[in-house]
Amino acid sequence: xxxxxxxxxxxxxxxxxxxxxxxxxxxxxxxxxxxxxxxxxxxxxxxxxxxxxxxxxxxxxxxxxxxxxxxxxxxxxxxxxxxxxxxxxxxxxxxxxxxxxxxxxxxxxxxxxxxxxxxxxxxxxxxxxxxxxxxxxxxxxxxxxxxxxxxxxxxxxxxxxxxxxxxxxxxxxxxxxxxxxxxxxxxxxxxxxxxxxxxxxxxxxxxxxxxxxxxxxxxxxxxxxxxxxxxxxxxxxxxxxxxxxxxxxxxxxxxxxxxxxxxxxxxxxxxxxxxxxxxxxxxxxxxxxxxxxxxxxxxxxxxxxxxxxxxxxxxxxxxxxxxxxxxxxxxxxxxxxxxxxxxxxxxxxxxxxxxxxxxxxxxxxxxxxxxxxxxxxxxxxxxxxxxxxxxxxxxxxxxxxxxxxxxxxxxxxxxxxxxxxxxxxxxxxxxxxxxxxxxxxxxxxxxxxxxxxxxxxxxxxxxxxxxxxxxxxxxxxxxxxxxxxxxxxxxxxxxxxxxxxxxxxxxxxxxxxxxxxxxxxxxxxxxxxxxxxxxxxxxxxxxxxxxxxxxxxxxxxxxxxxxxxxxxxxxxxxxxxxxxxxxxxxxxxxxxxxxxxxxxxxxxxxxxxxxxxxxxx
Numbered sequence: 012x013x014x015x016x017x018x019x020x021x022x023x024x025x026x027x028x029x030x031x032x033x034x035x036x037x038x039x040x041x042x043x044x045x046x047x048x049x050x051x052x053x054x055x056x057x058x059x060x061x062x063x064x065x066x067x068x069x070x071x072x073x074x075x076x077x078x079x080x081x082x083x084x085x086x087x088x089x090x091x092x093x094x095x096x097x098x099x100x101x102x103x104x105x106x107x108x109x110x111x112x113x114x115x116x117x118x119x120x121x122x123x124x125x126x127x128x129x130x131x132x133x134x135x136x137x138x139x140x141x142x143x144x145x146x147x148x149x150x151x152x153x154x155x156x157x158x159x160x161x162x163x164x165x166x167x168x169x170x171x172x173x174x175x176x177x178x179x180x181x182x183x184x185x186x187x188x189x190x191x192x193x194x195x196x197x198x199x200x201x202x203x204x205x206x207x208x209x210x211x212x213x214x215x216x217x218x219x220x221x222x223x224x225x226x227x228x229x230x231x232x233x234x235x236x237x238x239x240x241x242x243x244x245x246x247x248x249x250x251x252x253x254x255x256x257x258x259x260x261x262x263x264x265x266x267x268x269x270x271x272x273x274x275x276x277x278x279x280x281x282x283x284x285x286x287x288x289x290x291x292x293x294x295x296x297x298x299x300x301x302x303x304x305x306x307x308x309x310x311x312x313x314x315x316x317x318x319x320x321x322x323x324x325x326x327x328x329x330x331x332x333x334x335x336x337x338x339x340x341x342x343x344x345x346x347x348x349x350x351x352x353x354x355x356x357x358x359x360x361x362x363x364x365x366x367x368x369x370x371x372x373x374x375x376x377x378x379x380x381x382x383x384x385x386x387x388x389x390x391x392x393x394x395x396x397x398x399x400x401x402x403x404x405x406x407x408x409x410x411x412x413x414x415x416x417x418x419x420x421x422x423x424x425x426x427x428x429x430x431x432x433x434x435x436x437x438x439x440x441x442x443x444x445x446x447x448x449x450x451x452x453x454x455x456x457x458x459x460x461x462x463x464x465x466x467x468x469x470x471x472x473x474x475x476x477x478x479x480x481x482x483x484x485x486x487x488x489x490x491x492x493x494x495x496x497x498x499x500x501x502x503x504x505x506x507x508x509x510x511x512x513x514x515x516x517x518x519x520x521x522x523x524x525x526x527x528x529x530x531x532x533x534x535x536x537x538x539x540x541x542x543x544x545x546x547x548x549x550x551x552x553x554x555x556x557x558x559x560x561x562x563x564x565x566x567x568x569x570x571x572x573x574x575x576x577x578x579x580x581x582x583x584x585x586x587x588x589x590x591x592x593x594x595x596x597x598x599x600x601x602x603x604x605x606x607x608x609x610x611x612x613x614x615x616x617x618x619x620x621x622x623x624x625x626x627x628x
Contacts, residue, residue, distance in 0.1 A: 031062040036178050037091055037136075039143035044091035045073070047178050052083045063089045074182075086181040110138070110154040111417055115147045122172045122227035127421065128155050131163045132171040144175060145189075145229040146217060160420070176229050187215075188234040192226055196381070197356040199331030205232045209332055221331065221356045226381065269369050269385045273584040274347075279319040280579050283343060285351030285361060287329035297564045298353070301375070303557050304565030305350070307549070308572025308594070316577045327352045335360040348579055350375060350571055358382050371583060375571045383607035388587065390571065390599065392536040393610045398429040400616040400628060401534060404510060408472040410435040411464060413486055419478035422512050426474050438464055440477075442485050461486070462493040465505035473509045473529075480518040487525040494528070508532055526619040537597050538615045538627055539566045545595055570594045596627060 031054055036047040046063060056067045056077060063070075071078050074087045081087075101109065113124060121144045125132045136144060138154045147153075172191070179189040192201075198209045198221035205212070213219050216230050224230075274280055284305060286298040302324060312318040323346075325337050334357050337343055349361050350373045358374065365372040365386035372384070378391045410430065412423070414437055441458035448457045456463070464471070475486050490509065498504050511531040515521060525531075539546050549569065553561040573594035578587055586609055587601045600613040616628040 031058050033062055034089075038088075038175065038178050038182075039146065040088065040179065040182070044143075045088040045182070046091055047182055048087045048089050050081045050083055050085050050087060054081060054083075056081065059087070059089065064092050065090055088182040107416075108157075110156055113153045113155050115149060115151040115153065117149055118223035118225050119147060120225050120227045121145070121147060122168065123225065124153065124155075125163065125168045125172075126165060129161045129163050130155060130159045132168060132175070134159050145179075172227070172229070179229070183234070186234055187231055189229050190232045192224060192228045192230060196224075196226070197221070197331060197359055198224055199335065199356070199359050201230075201232070202332075207233060209330065222329065222354055224356055266366055266385060269366065271369060271371060271583045271586065273582075274580045276317060276580065277319075278580075279321050280348060280576065281321045281346050282323070282348040282350065282576065283337075283346045284322060284324045285327050285334065285337065285349065286324070286353060287357075288324075288326040289328060297562070300562050300564040301353075301568035303553070304561060304568030304570075305572045306568075307552055307556065307565075308569040309576060311569075312573060312576040316580070318576050318580060320576055327357055329354060329357060331357045331360060334358075338364040346370060348575060349373065350575065353377060355379050355382055358387075362387060371575065371579075373571060373575055375567055379608060383604075385603070385607070385609075387608040388575070388601060389608050389610045390567070390574075391611060392614050393612055396612045397534055397614055398425065399612075400614055401429060401510060401532070404472055404508060404532065405430060405433055407470065408508070409467065409469040410472045410474065412437045413440055413461070413464075413473055413475045413477075414438070415440050415477040415479065415482040415486070417478050417482070418476045419512060419514070422478075422514070423476050426476075426510070440482070440486050440489065442482070459485075459489060460493065461489045462496060464490075465493050465497055465507060466502075468503070469506070471505070471507035473507060475509065475512070478514075480520060483512075483515060483518065484521045484525070487529050487531075488522065491525055491528040527621060527623045529619075530621055531619045533617045533619075535615045535617050537563060537567065538617055539563065539596050540625060540627060543596060549595060566595055566597075570597065570599070574599060 031051075034046045034048045038045055038047060048059065048063070056070055059070055060067045070087065070089055073090065076085070077087060113128070115124075121132060121135065121142075125135060132144070134156055135153065136142060138156055142151075142153065176189050176191050183189060190201075198212060201224075202209045202212045207215075209221060212230075212232070213221070215232070219230065284302065286302060287295060288298050288302075289295060306322075309318075309320055309322060312320070323342070325343075327334050327337065329352075334352055338360050343364075346364075346368075348371055349365060352358055352361060353374070353376045355374070355377050358372070358379075359382070361372050362382065362384045364370065366384060370386065371388055372386050373388045373390065375390045377389070378394065379387065379389050410433065412426070412435060438461075439458065440461065443457050443459045448455065448459065451457070464473070473490065475483055477483050477486065487509070490507070494505055494507075507530065509529045509531045511526070511533045513533060513535065516533070541547065541550065546566075549566070550561060553559070553565060570592075574587075574592045575583075578592075582590065586603060588603065588609070590600075591613065592599045597615055598613050599611045601609045602612050603609045618626040618628070620626060
């Protein structure tokens with residue numbers, strides 16, 4: 012008996028001593044964190060339980076096939092157990108110096124964050140142990156290691172993201188797989204592809220909504236009939252060269268071109284307005300205001316141009332399935348102009364109808380990233396044209412980047428693209444409290460003092476690259492202070508302009524008088540200046556009709572009606588190209604992209620002048 016026990020003990024010791032390398036592959040599945048371990052010859056449940064510090068029963072519960080024995084080469088998911096020894100916590104100062112903090116925005120993916128900072132996905136995951144890579148939470152704070160920014164190219168990011176998807180699929184639950192969303196795919200097209208409803212697809216992915224679906228996201232879907240994981244095309248995530256047919260119902264191919272017919276003056280135009288007036292029983296006031304502005308546009312189109320219009324309003328409830336039902340209904344038959352839906356993910360059924368019947372489809376608000384069709388008109392300005400109107404700003408000016416501790420890299424890339432080969436210099440701003448400056452004495456030049464930047468006879472253009480609201484406000488104030496100081500000393504007034512970042516419009520605490528004192532120039536997709544006669548007239552009509560002051564949604568609704576309703580009786584036969592439309596204050600100029608949408612190429616330039624006036628170009 013003793014001999015038997017000794018042999019058994021020796022056997023257990025030999026099994027436990029068999030070297031097992033702990034996997035470095037960690038994934039999140041249904042909110043829980045797991046190692047993915049590939050079984051090697053000779054490994055046992057006992058050995059794995061010791062290596063990963065979990066019970067054998069737990070391993071079997073997560074991998075039912077392991078109950079009948081392990082097979083070399085199979086992948087197991089083993090619950091992640093945090094090691095006791097963790098790296099020491101960094102001080103607040105060291106943390107800020109080592110990392111920047113990124114706050115997750117609506118619908119943002121880890122792939123997109125990796126590309127924004129050009130940093131490896133693996134680095135982000137390693138620095139954020141509690142991060143679920145495919146289920147980012149709105150407002151979640153993610154650490155971005157500063158020294159690794161700019162170290163990863165797009166191909167590397169794609170490969171790492173694809174590898175993560177493959178890891179998930181290697182241990183996916185039976186009957187399911189993980190699919191990487193590529194440009195052109197929508198909730199509508201994916202639900203049809205995988206044979207489930209949009210609601211089921213949302214539930215399968217933790218309540219994901221159609222509006223939050225982005226190219227580069229990894230989502231859970233039913234497995235293909237052969238049991239294999241869905242095929243992804245990571246090489247297409249950049250969205251270049253995509254046709255609308257991708258991600259939709261094959262083998263459909265959109266037409267290369269569509270020829271529209273101009274209506275005769277005596278005809279009545281049948282127009283459909285597709286708006287998400289409510290979604291999930293919650294009314295959306297913005298789209299009611301868009302509708303009201305559209306009605307005023309129809310009224311003016313009739314008065315000024317004699318247009319006769321039969322308008323039908325449809326509530327899309329922000330659902331592709333609902334849009335598909337609308338366009339297939341008998342009531343919709345014979346529609347000749349479609350305005351909406353406003354969200355890209357719900358556009359496909361309307362676009363398909365437009366292509367089949369040579370009917371224009373107007374997207375009034377969204378910048379379309381995936382959908383391409385010759386029937387589509389995009390009223391939102393194309394980001395690629397953002398700096399066309401800023402060319403003269405850099406043509407003959409001394410350009411200086413004003414940097415601080417944190418930089419808006421996206422804005423910096425935009426400006427570098429604008430500059431091309433033109434020279435520029437950099438200046439680092441650092442805030443010092445006035446009491447600290449006073450202690451240094453009269454001859455001390457503080458890093459907070461921007462006077463040296465203005466002590467030249469050139470026309471200066473300053474580009475503030477900080478992404479901190481506090482720093483932007485301080486830099487604008489420092490420039491205004493330096494300007495006043497030099498002028499008070501009898502010097503020639505400095506000549507300078509600041510090219511503003513559109514994101515500043517979201518800042519609540521910037522001193523707006525600084526925008527005038529620093530001659531800030533913004534580039535905007537839309538502008539409506541309430542003290543202009545045109546806007547005052549519209550505001551009066553809107554208040555009289557609806558008892559409230561209009562918003563930008565009402566202005567855009569009016570613009571849509573006043574451009575496209577008269578256009579259907581004239582310019583539509585030329586695809587609305589070749590002229591500029593200015594219904595209120597914002598101007599629109601449509602050009603067709605090769606084989607694709609007709610896009611508004613115009614941006615508004617808004618100049619804040621030193622005499623406290625605003626000029627619109």
